[in-house]
Amino acid sequence: MNTPRFADKVMVVTGAAQGIGRGVALRAVKEGANVLFVDRADFIDEVAAEAESEHAKGFIADLETYEGASNAMACAVRTFGRIDILVNCVGGAIRMRPFAEFEAAQIDAEIRRSLMPTLYSCHAALAHLLNNGGGTIVNVSSNATRGIRRVPYSAAKGGVNATTQALAMEYAEHGIRVVATAPGGTAAPPRRVPRNAAGDSEQEKTWMNEAVRQVTDSTFFKRYGTLDEQIAPILFLASDEASYITGTVLPVAGGDNG
Template sequence: MSTEKNNAHGSMPEGQGVDLSKPPAVYTPDRFQGQRVLITGAAQGIGLAVAHRIAYENGSVFLVDRADLVYEVAGELEKAGDGTISSATADLEIWAGAEEMMDQAVSALGGIDVAINVVGGTIWAKPFEHYTPEEIEKEVNRSLYTTLWSVRAELPHLVDQGGGTIVNVSSVATRGTNRVPYAASKGGVNALTSALALEAAPKNVRVVATAPGGTLAPERAIKRGPGPEGEQAKQWYQEIVDQTVDSSLFKRYGTLDEQAAPIVFLASKEASYITGSVLPVAGGDQG
């Protein structure tokens, strides 16, 4: 996932959150009617915005997050549409967590038709030579293995039922400063998406991804990791903010709605002839 921006770091303004009591500003009623959708990272940020939209488009949604906040979100979304709303917590950095997630999704919804894998995000921001081996492993676990394990758990079910769709959330930060382990992880997500699309197409499974750029979001209720401490760390983070804005043709961060819209489109039947693609959503920054 992209660097979701809030005013705890750098100098960009805080973004608008998702008002679960109201419909999205733009949505397509009934687009997901009869569809069962699993969404990881659904308690906050981009994942929450995606869940909000699909619930209002009358999809049945299974929300997954590592934070208990996901249960509160699910309760709010029960009022949104005609679909079933269920939720679970899971540690997707390990295979057992992804396997348990799928078992619970099948139990709650009877199966899934679409899987949207959002979990990920930069933990630290600094030049590569300052990362410890332990920090590198944690970055890869957070932003590659969460998707790798999730897809491995989701795919057999989709194949067995005769088809479905997987949407991964990558990042344009594969070409980004001060986050090499995260960039390498998201490069892996891109490769996973394109390679698996080749294997899965004969089995009627589409595999696609978006690559968000910097995204404005409110302060996270559950933080990904420690914020920058000290002037040097703040400077390194500010370099990420500056590069993100400079790389965008619009010279700004995107909004949660601007990230959710293409994810939801790719997940829908409207995108039935698209597979293997990684769509940059970064104001013209191709990554």
């Protein structure tokens, strides 16, 4: 990109240690943004250092707690002076299994991971955006609101979609845009922090393979997307190029709209 779309902008990217969030944060720095890389992984400073820029800073926070979200937004303001853009990338199915096989605690864990960090971070950032007279929130949802073997995760991402649309309607008069992408299956390098720290049983691996087949077969292209194919739409929606887009959940899933 020759034009620094985010010159002088301050962006907070959550879930920035791995996957889509990491890619969004690193590319945003290249496009001129001051970026706070937020994650609970203890190597987030190492990831921020990859940007090789004084405009990148890491911050450790557990965004499954409101305190973590609030502290992250406060750090962004303390470091860079304000917040212009929030990109919420925290989330991801912990387990793949038929809904009847989920335990109550596992259902709760999926909701805590894939809904609450977005809900908390939106709320924690809102006062700062209002103080600025506007801003943009981009939530990373999922097309898995229609899919198999991950009903609690699907419910959490349905909540992200609802949050996006309701918040956009409520705060448009304050100059705040709220949008989302809904990625489909995305190919990514092995995670440094595993999706399921307990590991998957052979049965769980079978259920996951069933979900992978469904996700692949549901796309028109019959393949997973790449990280770059997810990062580009997120940063477009975050930019002023999308200034008349709000309340929209954009499917980025090879034709499978979820």
